[in-house]
Amino acid sequence: MLAWLDAADPFPPVERALGEPNGLLAAGGDLSTARLLQAYRRGIFPWYSGPEPILWWSPDPRMVLYCGELKVSRSLAKNIRNKGFELRIDTRFSEVLKACSEPRRGEGGTWLGKEMRAAYLALHREGHAHSFETWRGGELVGGLYGVAVGRLFCGESMFSRETDASKVALVHLVRHLEARGWPLIDCQVHTDLLASLGGREIPRRAYLREIATLVNYAESLGKWSRVET
Secondary structure (H helix, E strand, C coil): CCEEECCCCCCCCHHHCCCCCCCEEEEECCCCHHHHHHHHHCCCEECCCCCCCCEEECCCCEEEEEHHHCCCCHHHHHHHHHCCCEEEECCCHHHHHHHHHCCCCCCCCCCCCHHHHHHHHHHHHCCCEEEEEEEECCEEEEEEEEEEECCEEEEEEEEECCCCHHHHHHHHHHHHHHCCCCCEEEEECCCHHHHHCCCEEECHHHHHHHHHHHCCCCCCCCCCCEEEC
């Protein structure tokens, strides 16, 4: 049976998540900062759209990208070197959020609705959500955003307005994390794009073991908001 949450209800154990659809754990609750941080610490994330209730997920297996396993193709490396991209952190979080919410080609809607955007903007204002941005010629051309919990970065969504622009932002994120001793990015579910960059699936139990210590660290990345070229 799917658990239905009132505002004060705790999450059920992730082992109770459904096998089909994979990882669906609970419905209801709210998108408060406290609730969202509690979810990420337990390997749970929200994902729903339109008139659906808030749905909470913990899939098995889990897609992760270990920073030391990043794969950068020759063409991507060439674009990073030669296309004049400028890399920024947290300079236009709300714009990145809006761009990520726009429907992809061939899709009629978005999972990142008004309530979700408001929730992640609140996380950002409280220092928990961050954007990694790709700029060129003074224009925001790609990027991603996610949530930092301890020393775990939970990637949420990416967008690209130029070839490889979102990949450039992801490479920047990985290098930023790796330099500071953060070992992995939670990518949630498999995509071909993430797999091409070195992401892989691991059992949920292994994922929970990996993050058990990470989520209890104090965040120690120094100043997030800055410009890098």
